[in-house]
Amino acid sequence: MISVNHVSKRYNKRDLVVKDVSFSVGKGTIFGLLGPNGAGKTTLMQMISTLLMPTTGIISICGLDTQASAQEIRKRIGFLTTEIKLDPLSTPNQLYSFFSELYDIPKEEVEARKQASFARFGIGPFADKRIVELSTGMKQKVSIVISLIHEPEVIIFDEPTNGLDILTSRQVMDYLLELRQKGCCVLLSTHIFSVAEQLCDEIAILVDGKIVEQGSAQALTEKTASRNFEEAFFKLYSEYHREG
């Protein structure tokens, strides 16, 4: 559903941030981008979610080109990054109704959908509190609910469990697995190995804007002859970063 073909990105005539990246993600899979800070994960995800335009290369989602039909694509993707924040003085209820209008969700369905998703994450008791008053975990849950308000087929999550406690991140991970079951296509970036290892069907390791290796966690571990996935990552990283 997501296909990225030879994509590069350059900001203001400086060095390439993303260098000739290609991969594709099919239906019902979770694809993980793993890499250190500054590897270009966020830029890549912003390009996939139509916020940025690739300097070269083509990204298509559900067969639509991100440059030509951005508006169509935005109806089908849910994008969540740590950069996107919620209006601190609004309540989850207000935000839900505001975004349901922006996404043009049929009025009759709004209430039922809201009840369902609030119940799923236990937001109900906090629905009329302001965002500033909520805990970090609750904020993240509200963000997830808001960004998936239109039930998209393609979900792009940038560091979904960053800064969350074990319980909450467990909840989020369970939810992602549930989405996979439903047949959604999930692209997530992370630098937490356990998350990548547990969740992702396929992992691409991004170092200095390049994908250096791609495959399942197990395959990668075996390929580098490491004891576990974490060691495999370090081996790959030190190998490729030195070259760069």
Place this chain on the structure above:
Amino acid sequence: MRRSLKALIRKTFGKNHTMKSQASVITFLACVAFVFVVLCYFFSFIDMYIHRNDGPDPSLASNIVVVNAPDSWKEYAEERDYYFWLGIEDKETDAVFDVFTFSKWMKEYDAFMVLVFPKDFDEKVLVKKVEERPEILTFISTDHLEYEEARENFLDNELGSGYYNYLSNRLGVNLPSGEQPLIYTEAIESEKQSGMVRDRISRMVAPLLFFVSIMYTCMLIAMNAIAGEKERGTFASILMTPMSRWTIVLGNFLGVALHALIPSVICMIVFFPTSIGGFLGVLALSLSMIALMAAITIMISCMSQSIISAQTAFLPIFMIVLVACVTCMQPSTANAINKFFPIYGHFFGIGDCLMNTAEFLPVMVCVLTSFLLAGICLLVSKKLLTTEMFTVSVESKSDKEIRKAMERAKKQEKDYVSRARANVFGYRPVKRKSLGGFLIGHAALPLALLSVFQLISMIPAVISYMKTEESVRFLRMFRELSSLSAVEDAVSESASLFSEFMANHWFIFFMGLGYWCIIGIYMLIVKLLERNRLATMGFASAKELAGKDTAANTWTPNPSFLRGKGKALWRNYLRGMLLGFILISSVYVLLFVTGQVSFKGYALTSDNVGLFFLYLLMWIPQGATEEIMMRGYMMPRVAGRFGIPAGIIFSSLCFSLLHAGNAGFSVLALINLALIAALFACIALRQGHIYTVCAMHTVWNFCQGNLYGLEVSGNPQSATIFSSAPTKMSKDILTGGKFGPEGGLCVTIVIVIAFIVLFATGRKRKGNASAVSSEASAEA
């Protein structure tokens, strides 16, 4: 689209929306101040409306106000029965040019003319000197032009021939036409009152209120709408929705416009247009104005990443529009072509529509042009929202900070800030300034401060001068400037006027106060703007004075009379007083011995004892101020950037040029003042503080002006203990002429000798000085 559009509009009206828009406090205060001024203006009109007169009553309008009427006139008027058929009002005043009072009287008594006699008119007529002919001033009101004939008749026959004949008979003198008093006629502008109030309010106050309220509301809402969302990081989630960019722009635009509609509707209710055409005109104009302003603010909001940057970007536009409004108030701007342009057209259009004098075409053109411009702005905004630079923060913050820090580190290697050229009074530059700004700032600050405070303290002196008769002569001199020699006279008269002020108690008092204020301002600059210790402007603390030798400038001379045991503040000050006294006394002795001045003895009278003490009090802050400005503040700062020699030269030249406007300034004076300044600078550098030079400066000026009675840099003195006068054989090149001794060679000689003494005695202990300095640097 319609649904999302509505949601966006509704969002701008959200309960929390306006509350959290952090309008910068200064913008808000500026607006409040502006509205306050407008309200004052408005209320002054109301006041005028209440106290106005409905124009002159034709049956009474032949009234005349006569000021300072001499006895002869009173008798003449009685004889001619003027009191019966003219309605004469007698008044007394010293201020014979006070047109404001005269026009007030004219309004009060429905008079069409004011006759102003000089005081003691009768006596003056008897003097019969051609150049001292008394003058009768007549002021006529432009409101009463219909009385022109009556006035001419009165001036020619009644006042002219009739009164003069009576006068010559009564006084028993023959007044040929060349010796008769002169009559000057002066027209006083005063506008007709009837119908003015509504007109003024409609044409000035109403459009202004429209403009200010619309612009302020647009700014408040629009800056929060997009730039605010960006700042809070919530904008990306809106961008990620399937709305088109156009919907986002339009939604926010409509929200802003609806907000701006509220104050303009209130304005419309307050200044209600009296006709349907006027109403539609005002409506169209305010709508187009709202559209234009909302579009501009939305565009700026799209460009900015934070509320503050958006407001800063909009502030110049706000100011320019306000300035345009003010220019619209000038009658000359109200020409036909300007009415077609937006802003101008809106201003005039609203006024015209309220007064029902609007024309259809200009209003229509103006409205359509603004809608067009608004459309263009919206298109640009839409384009901006598809540009990555304005939608996504492309660099993560840490990257940006690292890059900036690296750039800064690179820059600092060649930056003077990290490697000051000199360290005077412990001053270290902390901020980088451009060269031009740095030099101009240092040269302009003293000049600006001095001229402002001098002007302020001149006000009472000028007011009291304006009440004297001489002021009339003085002002007339300017009116009659016809030849070059007249201009020269006028200039020299003005200079002598200043010397007259120098004898004015109030002037001296306020000057003293002003100097204290300047000292305070400099302290605030150092403390608040630079965040430096006061010691960096030469005000070393008691601790620093008592401690080690703060001045570590190896190359400056180090004579014993500048070191000594006296580390306390007052000792340094006393030492300065003594040194200053020695210097100026040597100058005086030199002048006296060479026979340039003669000693005239004790001159202080009981009249000017008060003035003398005022002077005494004034010289203390005066000397200190000039030292603080030049040696204390400017020298360390210039030296820090360009080295000590540059600091001395620049500050000395500035000091010297500061006196360039004084009477009798010459090249020699320039050199002398610079030399004195350099001497003071060397002493201050040597000592590490400026207390001594402050005292030297004060005592120098005091002794010169109020002890020996010489001119102080071109300013003659009036309260002096002894008086001196140049002898017949005196030469300006030695005495300095009008400028005082600083303009002559005697001072040059004394200062050069002082330099020699300073360096000669200082050099002997050079080893000592370098030992001290190396010690100091080791401690540092």
